[in-house]
Amino acid sequence: MNQNNMPPSAAEYQNRTLDTMCVNESTLTHKWYHNLKYLAVGIIFGITFVKAEIISWYRIQEMFRFQSFHMYGVIGTAILTGIISVWLIKRTGVKTIYGERIEFHDKKFNKGQIIGGLLFGLGWAITGACPGPLFAQIGAGTLVVAATLLSAIAGTWVYGYFRDRLPH
Amino acid sequence: MLHITQPWPWYVAGVVAGLTVPALLLLGNKHFGISANLRHVCAACVPGRVRFFDYNWKKEMWNLFFAAGIIVGGYLASQYLSTPDPVVLHPDLKKELATYGITEHAGLLPQQLFSLETLFSLRGFLLFIVGGFLVGFGARYAGGCTSGHAIMGLSTLQWPSLVATISFMIGGFIMANIVLPLILSL
Numbered sequence: 144m145n146q147n148n149m150p151p152s153a154a155e156y157q158n159r160t161l162d163t164m165c166v167n168e169s170t171l172t173h174k175w176y177h178n179l180k181y182l183a184v185g186i187i188f189g190i191t192f193v194k195a196e197i198i199s200w201y202r203i204q205e206m207f208r209f210q211s212f213h214m215y216g217v218i219g220t221a222i223l224t225g226i227i228s229v230w231l232i233k234r235t236g237v238k239t240i241y242g243e244r245i246e247f248h249d250k251k252f253n254k255g256q257i258i259g260g261l262l263f264g265l266g267w268a269i270t271g272a273c274p275g276p277l278f279a280q281i282g283a284g285t286l287v288v289a290a291t292l293l294s295a296i297a298g299t300w301v302y303g304y305f306r307d308r309l310p311h
Numbered sequence: 312m313l314h315i316t317q318p319w320p321w322y323v324a325g326v327v328a329g330l331t332v333p334a335l336l337l338l339g340n341k342h343f344g345i346s347a348n349l350r351h352v353c354a355a356c357v358p359g360r361v362r363f364f365d366y367n368w369k370k371e372m373w374n375l376f377f378a379a380g381i382i383v384g385g386y387l388a389s390q391y392l393s394t395p396d397p398v399v400l401h402p403d404l405k406k407e408l409a410t411y412g413i414t415e416h417a418g419l420l421p422q423q424l425f426s427l428e429t430l431f432s433l434r435g436f437l438l439f440i441v442g443g444f445l446v447g448f449g450a451r452y453a454g455g456c457t458s459g460h461a462i463m464g465l466s467t468l469q470w471p472s473l474v475a476t477i478s479f480m481i482g483g484f485i486m487a488n489i490v491l492p493l494i495l496s497l
Contacts, residue, residue: 169339169340169341171339175372177339178372178373178376179376180338180339181335181338181339181341181373181374181376181377181380182376182377182379182380182383183380184331184334184335184338184377184380185376185377185378185379185380185381185382185383185384186380186381186383186384186387187327187331187380187384188327188328188331188377188380188381188384189380189381189382189383189384189385189386189387189388190384190385190387190388190392191319191324191327191328191384192381192384192385192388193384193385193388193389193392193393193419194315194318194319194324194388194392195318195319195320195321195323195324196318196398196419197324197328198385198419198420199398199419199420200419200420200421200424200425201398201400201404201416201419201420201421203483203487204404204487204491205400205401205404206483207480207483207484207486207487207488208401208403208404208487208488210401210403210404211401212321213321214321215321216320216321216322216325217321217324217325217328218325218457218461218462219325220321220322220324220325220326220328220329221324221325221326221328221329221462222329222461222462222465222466223325223329224325224326224328224329224330224332225329225332225333225462225463225465225466225467226465226466226468228329228330228332228333228336228466229332229333229336229466229467231333232333232336232337237337239336239337239338239339239340240337240338240339241339243339243340245336245337245340246340247467249469250454250464250469250471250472251471252470252471252474253454253471255452255453255454256453256454256460256471256472256474256475256478257474257475257478258452258453258478259448259449259450259451259452259453259454259475259478260449260452260453260460260474260475260476260477260478260479260481260482261449261478261479261481261482261485262445262448262449262452262453262482263445263446263448263449263450263452263453263456263478263479263482264449264478264479264480264481264482264483264484264485264486265445265449265482265483265485265486265490266441266442266443266444266445266446266447266448266449266482266486267446267457267479267482267483267486268482268483268484268485268486268487268491269437269438269441269442269445269486269490269491269494270438270439270442270443270446271420272446273345273346273446273450273456273457273458274345274346274348274349274446274447274450274456274457274458275345275381275456275457275458277443277446278345278378278381278382278385279381279382279384279385279388280385280420281382281385282381282382282383282384282385282386282387282389283385283386283388283389283419284386284389285418285420285425287425287426287427287429287430287439288425288439290430290439290440290443291439291440291442291443291446292443293443294439294440294441294442294443294444294446294447295349295443295444295446295447295450296349296352296353296447297443297444297447298349298443298444298445298446298447298448298449298451299346299349299350299352299353299447299448299450299451300353300357300359300361300364300447301444301448302363302447302448302451302452303350303353303361303363303364303451304359304361304363306361306363309452
């Protein structure tokens with residue numbers, strides 16, 4: 144199965160990037176099994192989520208009550224590691240394993256980052272999970288979280304439906 | 312000597328999570344973000360005629376593989392790397408939760424809350440259904456979640472991501488300290 148037989152049009156690119164941070168900058172097409180390397184990265188990430196108790200509802204409650212440094216430490220160190228990594232990538236001009244130039248784009252500010260951000264924060268503190276931990280919690284055997292995930296998908300759909308009528 | 316089955320300290324977890332950013336970039340120019348998967352599921356399964364879901368989601372298939380990996384990783388860690396020790400929590404939180412009748416703390420999630428029985432109660436409806444809806448709706452409205460904004464966005468020094476991250480935290484403070492106690496008292 145070949146993904147993406149056609150290069151994306153400018154309109155599609157704009158639509159795709161509009162409200163999503165996760166962007167595939169690659170213009171190459173590969174067989175599906177090339178995606179297995181992302182599965183591998185996900186596995187490492189998922190194990191870390193569980194072992195560092197990032198998927199714990201308790202840790203999220205402690206974070207928002209200032210009762211524990213743990214989550215601040217995790218997120219802070221992750222950002223610092225990311226900043227150094229991105230700086231190194233830009234500085235050295237290193238290419239992807241397929242020889243592509245690594246692309247970065249600036250994010251544009253809109254009101255959604257405040258309104259949506261507040262709504263997301265409310266949900267994060269109730270469920271004790273942002274989207275990543277939702278997947279890990281299900282994998283770790285708390286199957287009832289599938290209800291939360293389905294509801295999150297529904298929330299995404301409703302946003303998409305009303306998007307043009309919401310302030311941005 | 313720290314054993315791998317013990318809970319990992321924050322600085323180990325933070326570095327591993329942070330290294331996801333360059334790993335995805337180097338493997339294929341991919342920008343770290345997880346909540347976008349929810350959008351890809353909509354685009355793949357129920358696009359309706361919504362323009363927001365009218366894009367080639369197959370190009371973003373890598374992200375669904377990444378999410379599947381997180382599920383597998385969660386399974387592996389809980390099956391093969393888990394410790395039988397109960398989760399350690401702050402005494403104030405323990406005391407507060409006891410007032411809502413949440414007293415058993417064996418796993419990473421309080422089993423008295425995360426059960427099918429709770430799901431079909433008012434408390435569960437607010438916890439799972441409303442909570443999940445806010446996560447999905449809010450993340451997309453904000454243009455990303457903790458991974459896309461707080462980690463990837465701040466790693467590339469994007470100030471709108473800082474605005475989003477601060478908004479996440481304010482929303483969380485309000486919920487955890489003011490609204491959630493009311494929900495848990497139900």
